[in-house]
Structures are given as C-alpha cells and as structure tokens.
Amino acid sequence: MSYDVNGTAVEHDEEGYITNLGDWTEDLAGIIASAEEITMNEEHWEVVNFLRSYYEEYQIAPAVRVLIKAIKKSMGPEIGNNKYMYELFPYGPAKQACKIAGLPKPTGCI
Amino acid sequence: MATLHTVNKSPFGASALQSCLNHAKDGDAILMFEDGVYGAAQGTIIADAVAAKSGSLSLYVLKGDADARGIADARLIEGVTPVDYAGFVELAASHDRTNNWL
Amino acid sequence: MEDNIKKFLYVNRKAPYGTIYALEALEVVLIGAAFDQDVSLAFLDDGVFQLVKGQNTDGIGVKNFSPTFRALGDYEVTKFYVEKESLEERGLTADDLQEIMYEDEDDDYAEKPSIRLVNRAEMADMMAEQDVVLSF
Secondary structure: OEEEEOOEEEEEOOOOOEOOHHHOOHHHHHHHHHHOOOOOOHHHHHHHHHHHHHHHHHOOOOOHHHHHHHHHHHHOOOOOOHHHHHHHOOOOHHHHHHHHOOOOOOOOOO | OOEEEEEOOOOOOOOHHHHHHHHOOOOOEEEEOHHHHHHHEOOOOOHHHHHOOOOOOEEEEEHHHHHHOOOOHHHEOOOEEEEOHHHHHHHHHHOOEEEEEO | OHHHOOEEEEEEOOOOOOOOHHHHHHHHHHHHHHHOOEEEEEEOHHHHHHHEOOOOOHHHOOOOOHHHHHHHHHHOOOOEEEEHHHHHHOOOOHHHEOOOEEEEHHHOOEEEEOEEEEOHHHHHHHHHOOOEEEEO
8 A cells, every 4th residue: 555656656554544654745644635526725834844843763653632621832823723723634633644644643542 | 468479480590580689578479480489499509598598588489380290299499399280279378469570 | 539540660771773762661651641640750770872863774774762751751751760870871971861851730821840860869868758669
C-alpha cells in the first residue's frame, strides 16, 4: 500500500500511517489529507507543524488530550479546545493530524 | 499493610534478590520461585544475607521449583517455608500489594 | 471519583536497550496515564541508566526513547523517584541525569523538577505506600 507523491510511491500501513517517518514531505501531507477528505488550511498546518515539532523533541505522538492541552498553551484557547480541533480533524485530531504529519499512531490511542 | 515480594531470578546472575532484601520492610514476605529458589539454599554466598532476614521477614520458596532444581527441603535456609501453588495464591491474596523483582 | 484514585508505582530496574523492559514500561506508563491515577515512577539498580543524559542510539538502529521521559509531565506523570545508592554504585551523580521538568498547574504553572533523589530507605517507604506496583 502506498501514496503516490508526484510519481514516487510512499509506503503506508493498512490504516494509512506512513511506514518510514523520513518519507514525509509537505506534498505528501496534502495527499494524505485529501485521502482523509481534509483540505489543508493555515490552522490545519499549525497543528500538523506543532505535532512534528513535538515528535522531534519527545519522540512520541501525543495523546489527544495532551495535544489539545499543549496547543492551548502554545496557540491559545481559540485553537486549543476540543470543539475547534474536532472541526479541523473530524475523525480525531490526534489520529488524523498525526497521520497527515507522518507520525506513528499515538501511543494509547484506542 | 504488608507487601509480598517475589523473586524469580538466580541471585548469582542478577541483583533482584539482593535488591529485594534491601527494600523489603519488616513484616513483609518474600517468595522465591523459578530460578529464584537458588536464593533459598544453604551454603551459598548470599545465604547469610537471606538468613539474617528470616526474623523480620517471612520467607517462602515454591516447592515445585525447588524440587525441580534438586533443592530438597532439608537444604533450605532455616526459616524458609516451602509452599505449593495454592500457597502462592494465598500469599498474594493476604498481602496488600505484590512487588515482583524481575 | 476521588475515591477511585489509586497509587500506581512503575518500578524500573533495567538498563534501557539490552532488553525490552524499559521501553515496555514507558509505553505502559503512557497508556496508563489515560486512567487518571496517582502515578509514580521508581528508578533503581540498572534502571537509573534509563535517565542518563547524552544517549545516542544512531549506531544501534533502535529508537532513543530517553527524550520521551521529558514529555511525561504533559501526561501528569511528575514523580520520578531515583535511588541515590543505585547512582553511586554505578559511578553516577544527579548531574549525569537529563533534566526533566513539569508545570505545576496548582502553582501558576511553575516549572518544577520531576526527579526526586531518595535514599534506599525512602525508596522502600515509598514502595510500601502504593496500592499497585508494576515492575519492569
């Protein structure tokens, strides 16, 4: 199973998470988002970029409540709240945003 | 508020039994099983340290594991009580928590 | 709900990469954090090696999970009890450990250290106060 990024195949697992974290590009993010029926806007990118830097620093994808708390702290309560985050990522901010960010499925995600 | 400590590693290859002896509180119990039963035998380099605790701690060995390794009841350190699996379960049930020294 | 909160202790006694124990413990801590219990971590014997700073696993092809300890504050896991005797036996001091901080929500989000050095007797006392002890 793979995504087609301008002719290059990028492998993913059965749930759509990419196999090699190093394969991630912004183009790929857009393609994964389309598969999730999400059109990336500035707010989506803020969350995705936040997740990538969180992973870079701590080597884990945060659980959803941790993600929302951390976003609230760094970007304020207008973005960092449950309602807004689920509007951006209807099938779950941690799950969908992590997939788009090229990260593994969050630990403890059921 | 006593703890049941379990040790399943040989004291000659791992620090589990020594560390357990260092952290067990008076009134606690230690059950040695699997390769941990070597810690219950007389005449070893750690036997004195185990025997020294037989007053303040309750010491048990899982008889099936000791027998399997050729450690007869007569070779157990004085104060070590052999128990069967049912005895193991009773010990777990009668203590407030179990701390497994792996 | 307060009545349902139990004291959970995760005991870490193994070095980080030679066996899977340390990584498994960390994953269980992360998953268990969803249950809002009163969580403590104990690091003794070779477990203190998990917190040593400057780990670089590039040469062995496994993930360096030591940075993840610094994320545990976000999961409200803020009590890391590290045994002094175990450090000393291994030629280590507190300065050899990475800095792990958490924000205290009850104190205007003040940054506080998560690592608490305890001696062997204090470690034993802390273990004896737990409702559940999970060992790795």
